[in-house]
Amino acid sequence: MLGLGEPVPSSGAAAPPPASTTVLPQLDETSEDGPVFRATLGDLEKGVLAFRKKVKHLLRSFTHYVDSNKAAEDLSSEVLDSMRGLNILLPATTYLEHAITSLDEARAEYLNQLETLVIQPLKAMYDNDLAHIDEKKKVFDKESAEYYGYQEKYLAMDKEKMKKKAPDNTKDKDKKFQQRRAKFNLLRFDYLTFMEELNTKKQQELLYHVSSFAEKQNRYHHKCARALDTLKPQLDELTYYSTSSWADIGSWIKDRQTIRKNMEVSNHAAAEAMAAKQSQPEVDSKYKGIRDLDLTVDTSQRPSTETKEGFLFAQSSKGNWKQVWCVLADGWFQESSSWKVDPNNSKPSKRVDLRFCTAKEAFKSERRFCFEIISPNSRRLYQASSAEDVKTWLTVIQRAIESSLEHPTPVSAQGNHRSGPDKEWVGLFFSSHFVSFFACELTFFH
Secondary structure, three states: OOOOOOOOOOOOOOOOOOOOOOOOOOOOOOOOOOHHHHHHHHHHHHHHHHHHHHHHHHHHHHHHHHHHHHHHHHHHHHHHHHHOOOHHHHHHHHHHHHHHHHHHHHHHHHHHHHHHHHHHHHHHHHHHOHHHHHHHHHHHHHHHHHHHHHHHHHHOOOHHHHHHOOHHHHHHHHHHHHHHHHHHHHHHHHHHHHHHHHHOHHHHHHHHHHHHHHHHHHHHHHHHHHHHHHOHHHHHHHHHHHHHHHHHHHHHHHHHHHHHHHHHHHHHHHHHHHHHHHHOOOOOOOOOOOOOOOOOOOHHHOOOOOOEEEEEEEEOOOOOEEEEEEEEEOOEEEEEOOOOOOHHHOOOOEEEEHHHOEEEEOOOOOOOOEEEEEOOOOEEEEEOOOHHHHHHHHHHHHHHHHHHHHOOOOEOOOOOEOOHHHHHHHHHHOOHHHHHHHHHHHHHHO
């Protein structure tokens, strides 16, 4: 046996159990009632009361332990239910469903064993034995007082008076006293045995049940480990997927930061270019921006396609300005007031055929960065976000007009064929004579 302070063997073998610290009283049926007996009995009673208090606390702790583990099963189900509503967590939810199901099955078996092999025996020990300590002590104290009261009366009888009475009466009292004494000694022995049993046998019984708890707990954890080892490939796959996704997110964040930095540099350069342009004197031309008449349009920087879309502010007939989503495609210029709706699934609020239109900057507008689209039946004023944006819109519109005239679409967006007379009218409209006439008209109006 290891002594106090001696090291634990390093062989890995379990250390021997400590020797019992309970000292068995050196009393038997021949021990007389007296100071030694009463002192020994008093020590046993104190030990039993302390033992009962600790067993009660232990029983409460075991019950709370089982209830908490049962509540953990409900919490696990609640967590899984909340995860099922998030599609991003589907891989983790699939793995955790298998893992938690296996662990819950092992836990349910483990808790059932604790109920049967630990809690129920401890509860029976407390209810059948420890709970009756006060009652048994009270009975013993009462019987002890009655016995010693009877003994005092028996020994107080006058010898002379007993001689005058019948001898048989004296023998009966002697016999009755001996019977009463034997009964009290038996009661005293039973009460002593009860106290000794609670201090020895019941403590060893408690050790047995708690050892069973330790053994069942060990089996439970081993079973959980085996279940998780079975699911280890799924966990590795989940971890790899999560790590790869997070790496992709990191790359995405880095790309967005780079794009934002480039946008800041581009915005700064655009602001400087605009300031430099505004500082230079501008040559005013009444034909600026007008198709076929504006000689300042840079045709060397034409966009690769005749399509463009974006936000513009449009002026209504009442003079109000409203933000609209404009799309230029296939020779048509259309705008949608409900720009939050997919334009492919919504009907445009306005739509014009650019073959019959021209576009120019609106110098007389009260607002900056404005241009207008003029058709035979109407004219519409638009505002862009910058001078460069105006130039881009005008260039794309002019290119779209040229493309529509050079390569006319056989079928319009309304599903009607463009007839031969329409083509001839378009050619007439954009002939040199008509252009000259239109220029004279514009000169007159300006």
